[in-house]
Amino acid sequence: MRLVVLLSLGILMILPAESFEPLTMTAIGFGIAGSAAYFRCKFTECCDDRSIPGNIGALRDSLDRTLFGQHIVKQHVVAALEAHFRSRSTSRKPLVISFHGQPGTGKNFVADQIAQALYLEGSKSGYVTKYLGQADFPNADFVQYYKQRISLEVRNQLGKCPRSLFIFDEVDKMPSGVFDTLASLADYNVFTDGTDNTKAIFIFLSNTAGKHIADHLGNLMKSGVLREETRLGDFEKLLKNAAYNLEGGLKQTALIESHVIDHFIPFLPMEQAHVVKCLEEEFWRWNMQPKKSAIAEILKNSISYDRKHNMFAISGCKTLEKKVAMVISDPYNPALT
Template sequence: MELAHKALPDDRKRISTFTSPLRAAYRIRHKYLVMKKRRLEQSESAGVDGAESPERASKHRSKAAEHFTFEKVPIKSLRRRRVRRKRKVLYPNDSKRYLPEVKKSKAKNCLFLLSIIVFFQIYNAIENLDDNVLKYDLAGLEKTLQREVFGQTVAIDSLMDLLKDYLATHIHNKPLVLSLNGPTGVGKSLVGRLLAKHFRSVLSDQLVYQYFVLHHCPAGENISSCQQELAGGISDMVNRAEEEEKIPLLIFDEVEFMQPTLLDFLQNYFQPNQTNEFLNVMYVLISNYGQGEITKFVLHNASSGMARQLTKSEELLFIVQSSLIHLHPLWKHADIVPFTLLEKAHIVDCFLEELMREGFYPDTAHLDKLSRELQYYSVGDLRYSVHGCKHVVSKVNLLP
């Protein structure tokens, strides 16, 4: 019995050394199962109530990391789920991302090219117009007219506008016919002489033709010979101008003395249905026709302050052209440039110019005395010369 009692503690020691690891493993296994059950319950509750908060998920991960288990955790599936939750772009990983292709319309390029072509054509046309105007030096002509002709600023502006529009190009559908009309001594013939002088300098003598009716075809002259001479002169000059690509100038002064038959003959050159060389011609008709209408219109409207804008009045142009067409249908093809009456201040300028030309000292008292010797129309405070500057030269020549 003593031996049996002595052997009992050793057996217990052996049993305890064998069962203690089993009990520890059992306890670990039991704790693991309890924790797994809790995690499943928490995951189910999170799926129902919504996504688990990041703080709680991190706490669970930290608690799970404290205990060791023999089961394999599906790490890849968790990572995939996390990546899918965080991914915002819906493109797959293994596919290339291409932006949508933007197709450019070829019509835009064609439109852009067409715009450039049109721009250069317009620019070239404008340059050609400037070259044609510069060739005739119209700026110099305008300065000369404004300096030499007194009291006709508006008429000169109208004349220059017509010349600039016509001389801007070399191809026309009708000739330019200018009719300078107005009373005696207002500067019509002076403008004709200045035009002839200027265009002779910029063109040549052969391209400017001055026709004085009382000299070339007086009243007793055979009208047929006058027509032949005029036709030959116009044809030679027009053909020469066509070869040189220039526009000639023909000036007819004293048209009021031209016979009706010669007017009919001249009208044929003003028609639009002609050959090209006869369409590129400038005609200037100078006459006293319409002087009564212009004088009446000026005196009637002088008191209303329209005296300085009369030549731009459409009413005045209509009145003058109607009277001229009644005389002869030739003036249907003409652009009317009316010359108005000269005021007393303009007459003083004429005397001053003539005295300076003759070498006299320009005394103000002397000028006023000479200007009072002429006849004037009186409208209120305004005074218009009856004969313009026509008698200025004869008055100066009588001075000692």
């Protein structure tokens, strides 16, 4: 006599197989498989709401506390992500965003915070893929290979989880044309192999147009416009034109020609007041009360400003972590007393 073993709620049951109809047996099989998948996803990462909570509220709160001088970023990036997740079931294309700005203005910082908010495991999630400039695409002679590689890897990742995040950093250091195959992967499409791209997010990070942003902002401010009054519309066309015409991975790319990129986001250059806030945040990370004398020392010795407007910190907040660490590591530094 064939026996069927059932494990339910911790109770072991051994029943004759003849007491089950074939349909019932099939349902039991699916039930056991479903339960196994359920418990597996309770403890390991899966492409589900537990592992991908999409906590936009947490992102908004985090950026409000830790991102300085970037009102346009806070307003539009959060809104774009919120709209994408809210329309997850009806979205017809991926969300594609391009970050532009000088080093130290927060592009990587924001991209990392997006990953932290959207995925339970943050940037370490298996559904977050990051490419890095020359490290991943060093040779312009291999553009055709790079295009095939990106296409294959993106489609494979989307096959594993349609709600994947792709971050392309240092786009300005990538060879022109490397993103051409992405134009179809990030556009309105129905793939014959069943690949679903509509829930994905693509983010490009580039220093391209950083100086253009600084010059335009400086001119606006000198004409009487307050920094906080500037809007996305003041910069978006400038960014789109610069990205398309300047050297880098987005130069004359089909991504721009096909209008696949949904938002060009400017990261404004940092003024001294923003650098001070970054320094204070770094001291708090060391559980130390920020001291005006220590901050003044770093500002005096380590921060340079642009020649044209003499108001924007050239390196933004990029090197401040190491500057603060060096000051703190010296117990005899008079600025700490």
